[in-house]
Amino acid sequence: MKFLKVICLLLVANISFANVILPSVFSDHMVLQQNDEVKFWGWANPNEEVDISPSWTSENYKTKATNQAYWELTIKTPKFGGPYTISIKGYNEVVLKDVLIGEVWLCSGQSNMEMSASWGIDNSEEEIAKANYDNVRFFTSPKMAANSEQNNIISSWEICTSESMKYASAAAYFFAKRLQETMKDVPVGLMVSAWGGTPIEIWTPENIIKKDTALLTAANKLTPVSYGPIKPGKAFNTMINPLVGYKIAGALWYQGESNVGSDVYDKNLEALIASWRNLWGYNFPFYFVQIAPYNYGENHFGGVIIRDAQRKADNQIKNSGMVVISDVSPIDDIHPKDKKAVGFRLANLALKNHYHLIDDLVESPSVSELNFDKNKAVVSFNYAEGLYSKDKKGLFEVAGEDKLFYPATSKLKDDTIIVSSKKVNDIKYLRFAWGNNTQSNLFNKANLPASSFTTEN
Structure with a gap:
């Protein structure tokens, strides 16, 4: 009977003093977002107090686990740096090492x-x-x-x-x-x-x-x-x-x-x-x-x-x-x-x-405006500084109301391209580099290619 009582006491103690558990994303070598309020969460015994102490501050953060054995709290992070340690204490203690911000x-x-x-x-x-x-x-x-x-x-x-x-x-x-x-x-x-x-x-x-x-x-x-x-x-x-x-x-x-x-x-x-x-x-x-x-x-x-x-x-x-x-x-x-x-x-x-740390041209040319004028399609582009065609392949196609597309010729002027075809007198639709394996030949001065596109849909 004494042996059974000891076993029962150990089981109760084990239930009463459950360990604080963290999800795997909180581990040694982790990176936390700088200059922000970051959330920590995990599990513990219901009503167990959880105390988190990051080494970058003297402030302690405390909360209690819910009756669902879940807890969470928010911690302020400083600007980038480290390595730091973070102590998470309940009935046990977990120490995260080599934490970077x-x-x-x-x-x-x-x-x-x-x-x-x-x-x-x-x-x-x-x-x-x-x-x-x-x-x-x-x-x-x-x-x-x-x-x-x-x-x-x-x-x-x-x-x-x-x-x-x-x-x-x-x-x-x-x-x-x-x-x-x-x-x-x-x-x-x-x-x-x-x-x-x-x-x-x-x-x-x-x-x-x-x-x-x-x-x-x-x-x-x-x-x-x-x-x-x-x-x-x-x-x-x-x-x-x-x-x-x-x-x-x-x-x-x-x-x-x-x-x-x-x-x-x-x-x-x-x-x-x-x-x-x-x-x-x-x-x-x-x-x-x-x-x-x-x-x-x-x-x-x-x-x-x-x-x-x-x-x-x-x-x-x-x-x-x-x-x-x-x-x-x-x-x-x-x-x-x-x-x-x-x-x-x-x-x-x-x-x-x-981050607003550079001001370079890093975007590909993209269609900003498109106008149809009978047998012409006039296309303007954003991010088109230094716009040029890498080769003489005609990748533009035009169509009328019947949506039958024909190869078109194009003339480049600044950030605008004028597209036309003798086979389409009243252009209603335009597409560029329209093929599963068609590579764009239209680039800006950053040598970034324009996307394929269509106005059909």
Whole structure:
């Protein structure tokens, strides 16, 4: 009987004094957003007092766990720096070491975001050898799917070394590298949640897809594959939802190849961005990569339709930016190897539009105004300084009311192009570089290519 009493007392003690538990995103080597109020959360015994003490301040932060054994609180962070320690005390104590304060970016998408140096990027051996940056840290989510929202990811923060960079997102790495060239000592944290071959629907909360008839219809047309889920919300539940609330500067997105064939991708992208921003509670910058020209097939325009949908979404979404990469992507490789150009172009958007640290021309030429005058189409562009054509290929086409397109000639004057064709007397529609594997030949002085586009829809 005495033995049983001891066992019971031990069980009660174990229940009464449950350990404070943190989600994996709070670990050694983590990066927290600078000059901000960042949320910490976790689990403990109901009503257990939780005390957090960061080493950058003498202030202690206290809260109590709810009757659901959950707690959260907000901590003020200073300007960039570190390393720091953070003590989290309940009935036990957890000490996070080597914590940096800097800039945190969420990086998501499919294989081109997931693609690491080990896959064979350009100059991979050289880039791997010099990739030792203590101020750059990775938190990479493992591939997981679930039918309901999860609250934790099994992973941890890693310091950027030649070994860790070799298997981390190359696009994200080069983004951080470019930021540091300008921001110098500011640490950069990269939270990477990417899964090759996945459609945008699995990264969007299921309820967002279900309440929109057009999005749900498109989702129901997706064909099952052997390398990943296709049902709405599956990856959001496991690879995004556990990160919601972790303070970020912004998000990077590189995806679209698995949605070739969709006619609502612009609406999908708008819905994903709006849902993520709503969950985080603020309109963080969202920069994304337009998919590259590739031969998706000769009898359709599925690939270029996605590129145009991305262009249209960028025009509609505030605080967003799109990088065009048709000039650094061979049309016979769906996984372009030049991830440095991709990362640098994304970073240049952030440095100019979010951090306001550069004032260079970092945007591709984009259509600002279009007028039809009988047998002429007059197109004006934003970001068109030094606009030029790289070769003499005629990539403009025009059509009348019948929507039968014919090759057109074009004349360039400053930031305006005049397009015409002897076969169309009354132009109603215009398109440029309209083909799945057609690379743009129109550039500005920053040598950034214009996007393909059409006025047909």
